[in-house]
Amino acid sequence: MRLDLRNIIHVPDAEKTFQYQMDLSDLDFWGRKPITRPVSVEGSVTNHAGALVLSGTACSELDLVCDRCGKEFSREKVVPLDSLLADKLENEDSEDDIILLDGNELDLDEVVTTAFVLAMDTKNLCSEDCKGLCAKCGADLNLGPCGCRPDVDPRWAALAQLLDDES
DSSP: OEEEOTTTTTSTTOEEEEEEEEOOTTOOBTTBOOOOSOEEEEEEEEEETTEEEEEEEEEEEEEEEOTTTOOEEEEEEEEEEEEEEESSOSOGGGGGGEEEOBTTEEEHHHHHHHHHHHHOOSSOOSSTTOOOBOTTTOOBTTSSOOOOOOOOOGGGHHHHHHHHHHO
């Protein structure tokens, strides 16, 4: 979606709101495509004393796989959209903080896609206290202990063998 801002660029305190949905289901993250539902985008661009400020949110429900236990789960992802807009850069050092307009228009799809990609987590857990899988037998430790004997520190292996012999 391209947002035409010509009516607010030179009008102090003017505001242009937007609300739409976009499809990001083609985005691939580590071999998976977790954004299966439309992304809802809403917000506004406001002229604050000549500075154009973009504020809003982009949200969607993500279909993820837990990195510890392998279970599939869904989680809502809300990405804030907060940026300054400009038609040209006066200082090259501030390039990362400012989004450039294309003439009098803002390409919201590009802004939202970039924000969503940068906000994606590198590790997805079904819960904060997920115990994962047993490294020996592969049992889900969230359901209870697996029954495998704990690994013995090699420095204590001789003592552990003595204790086993006594049993």
